Amino acid sequence: MRFDHAGIATDDAAGLAELYADLFDAPVAHEEEFDGLRVVFLELGEGYFELLEPIEDGTIARYLDANGPGLHHLALATEDVAAALDAVRDHGVDLIDEEPRPGAWGHDVAFLHPKSTGGALIEFVEH
Template sequence: MFLRIDHIGIACRDLEEQISLFSDTFDLTVVAREVNEEQGVKEAMLHISDGEGGGSYIQLLEPLTEDSPVGKFLAKRGEGVHHVAFGVQDVTDAMGKISERGVRLLDERPRHGSMDSRIAFLHPKDVGGMLTELVQAARR
């Protein structure tokens, strides 16, 4: 079902500072920046590599407000890994199969994600405590 690890989402307080850290330390390149009002974040996608199933990235997330999901995460846990995202061929199909296997979905239908992808989140309590995202990359 999973094609690759699409990205690791990292919550941070200062997006520009973290972009510098990952760019300077690991030679990663920013390939996209977005403000996602629906999710309450400013974000940057830094490219790691490409594989048969698509690219892999680090996604840096700075909250727009303290009461956004990432803002609450930072207040409770501090900076660090927020979620893991797996690339799938068809997010709607993957959601159905995963739901049939007893995993709760946080999204009833796919929504707009980074770089024009379609995404959905799984309930962390049903996936070993890890917030898990499904990503269907945009066709390019």
């Protein structure tokens, strides 16, 4: 596995994308509306920032209401999300997603429960 992206919850993906482009020379690699979100991926060489702006009520809207903007999750790229889930399941890790599901940018994804990962929400992503 390797680091893929950091997901950042925000109320203003366009404004944050502009700021990060100026600060970090991070161009937009991909944009879409997906699952009630405006999603913007900014390229950072070996990984991405994924900006998550809710456009309707849902998980990220509730996260912002409870916590404000900021780091939401870390994502690790894997060749096989289902096999990665089996491996962490064998270590007793609780899962949010028992099976891979469709994610942004056409990737398959699955999330591990933060109570099993030291408080960090971890996503597996298969390109």
